[in-house]
Amino acid sequence: MPELNRRSFLRAASAASATTLLGARIHALTAAQAEPAAAVAANDRIQIALIGAGGQGQGDTRTALQVLGVKLVAVADCYSGRLDHCKEVWGDDLFTTRDYSEILARKDIDAVIIATPDHWHKQAAVDAMKAGKDVYCEKPMIHLYADGPEMIEAARASGRILQIGSQRVSSIIYAKAKELLASGAIGQLNMVTARWDRNSAIGAWDYTVPPDASPETCDWPRFLGTAPKIPFNAEQFFQWRKWKAYGSGVAGDLFVHLFSGTHFITGSNGPTRGMATGGLRFWKDGRDVPDVMLGLFDYREGFNLSLHVNFVDGGEESEGLIFTGSEGTMEIAGNTVTVNRVPREREPGYTINTFTRATQKAFLEKYREKYSVTYPDGPPAVGMERYVAPAGYSDSYDHFENFFNSVRKRKQPVEDATFGFRAAGAALLSNLSMDRGAIVNWDPDAMKLA
Structure with a gap:
């Protein structure tokens, strides 16, 4: 199914329908609150770069580009073969480099996806926010405990959006x-x-x-x-x-x-x-x-x-x-x-049957005075x-849509630092x-x- 049609379908899916199957009540969930706009205004378009173009990074980018009004303009990676492959996938006009600082220096980039190895998350994210870029950082946010406070402070001081990439939060x-x-x-x-x-x-x-x-x-x-x-x-x-x-x-x-x-x-x-x-x-x-x-x-x-x-x-x-x-x-x-x-079961257990009939009768009389019969029938x-x-349905898509909504509206991300x-x-x-x-x-x- 073409992506735009798929998204339209997800948003049009009814939440009210329910059927019975094998004794279970089955309910269909709605994938989103509203139909997306047919077009995105020029000043709402977001240009992104990818830092770390491995399997996770390229997968994230493919999902991010399904969101309307998002364009990839640059990629940084330490392996030349991945930079060449990104050009094969997204076009020869894509800017590629081994040094992500060249990306952060560009004024035409609004946000970056950070999908580096874990030990680079903190530095890349802090550098990006200091350069005025919003950041989608893959999980785990930190490699060392000392990374956390520095990333939180960088987001606060810069006023940039920092969203972490555990997509279940948007599911x-x-x-x-x-x-x-x-x-x-x-x-x-x-x-x-x-x-x-x-x-x-x-x-x-x-x-x-x-x-x-x-x-x-x-x-x-x-x-x-x-x-x-x-x-x-x-x-x-x-x-x-x-x-x-x-x-x-x-x-x-x-x-x-x-x-x-x-x-x-x-x-x-x-x-x-x-x-x-x-x-x-x-x-x-x-x-x-x-x-x-x-x-x-x-x-x-x-x-x-x-x-x-x-x-x-x-x-x-x-x-x-x-x-x-x-x-x-x-x-x-x-x-x-x-x-x-x-x-x-809230009634007396089966061990009551090991008592004499007189004891059972006396016990049940006192029990009924204290507790009503929970299930008479x-x-x-x-x-x-x-x-x-x-x-x-893709919660990864929803997570990126939430990120770009935060970027456009300057609101707190669904999964902040x-x-x-x-x-x-x-x-x-x-x-x-x-x-x-x-x-x-x-x-x-x-x-x-x-």
Whole structure:
């Protein structure tokens, strides 16, 4: 389906329709509030640049360019082959460079997408905001805890928009889940269980190394930045997520999405303490981060969060969250959110049948005086409600649309630096806990290790 027609369809999808399927009530969700304008005024057009043109960066750019009134004019990357490819995709008139400062010096660029390795996020974002550019920065926002306050201050001092790229915050599925939880759909929340399991080489960050990789085609010194200075290593250049010097492991790549979603839905600022365990079970290729990680976190709101990522899942790859409450569960899987309620038995348990008839009679008389019969005609049927996004729905598109709306209207982004720091800070507790072999305390309000 052509993109404009797809967007029109998503916005026209009815929220009112509902059908019954296998005992569940199925509801269609609306993908957006209103039809987008047919044209964008010249002074509302946004010219962007990409800093970091790997798989994530190019994917982000393709999505960003689906938003009306957005044009790509420049790309920076440390590998010549990616710069050449960007010209193949977006035209020979595209300005390309290895040095992103050349992009920031241009007056015709309004905003940048930062999709560099994690250890470059802070510096690139701060430099861009100081140069007067609005910033969409990929998650995790930080590589080190010290990065967070500096990025927050740079956004405040410059008055620029800084949005972090955990797209679940813009998802209509997560918005519905937030609404359901707040309405008491599952009672009092007591536990959240979340997972992100994979079963592929690319899922385990074993990305392709091009045959022409060399110190000539790759700007190795610029790539290293603040990382330890070592001789050129093509695997570390192209598969950087596998090393702590450049990435943040599964915590920064995937846990952070699960934290972002949990915090958005619950309204929490984050956990007060956490611990993690795991190890390297299969991908023993020289990486220094785990391929299996489990984390447990305490929240002062009265619930616990349990996370796991497994890059050695021999079954089906899966991602999802389950919110467990006193009156039901709410599960997010793919583009659906399902609420399931199974009434709790409130009558005396089966052990009453082990008493004498006289004791049973006396007990029930006193019990009925204190408690009315909860379900005189037997417990009600199990209740299930399922909410489904339209076919082809993309929360990534919505996240970029929200970003560009913030740029045009100069309003606070849907995922600002404070939210992004709280999600990334919580996620990186897992790495600290594994390194220390101990529980780590965190102040989610002050955003500091406690």
